[in-house]
Amino acid sequence: MPEENLGNRPNQETAKYRVWQQQGYLKTTPGNVIDYAAVRERLNQLREEANLDIREVAFDPWNATQFAQHLQEDGFTPVEVPQNFRHLSEATKELQSAAMQGNLRHGGHPVLRWMADCMTVKQDVNGNVRPVKPNRLKNSKRIDGVVASVMAISRAMVRSGEQRRSVYETRGVRFID
Secondary structure: OEHHHOOOOOOHHHHHHHHHHHHOOOOOEOOOOOOHHHHHHHHHHHHHHOOOOOOOEEEOOOOOHHHHHHHHHOOOOEEEOOOOHHHHHHHHHHHHHHHHOOOOOOOOOHHHHHHHHHOEEEEOOOOOEEEEOOOOOOOOOOOHHHHHHHHHHHHHHHHHHHHOOOHHHHHOOOOOO
């Protein structure tokens, strides 16, 4: 979150943001807009210092093409995940199922919990679903962390499907004489 957006506004959400920042649950970047260079730096730091094997970085292609190019320069694999029913439905259903079955673990993270409470789900005529954010002009509620989780689940589902390919697809059929 941009540092200047924490502000001293009296509404309940911005007060929560300041507390979460002080507690270390919310990271901020300088200025009043998203600082993609700071996000890029943090990803590199996590990969190097925490020794994380970051295989892909899912991103919303809306206004993030240059960011994705910079990530690719750093050796990451950026993957577009458009914010539509086609790309988010299966993963949203998976997240909902995990939550309903008590299989969702987030360590009690207060920001993620709050974002989950802010989120609604939109359904199309075919039963596809996707997360929906509140109107930014009417309130300061956010769902970014939940959407990021849905995007990560979508990529994990794709990668899992790739790993389940038949051995015959990769090496062909072997004949024994």
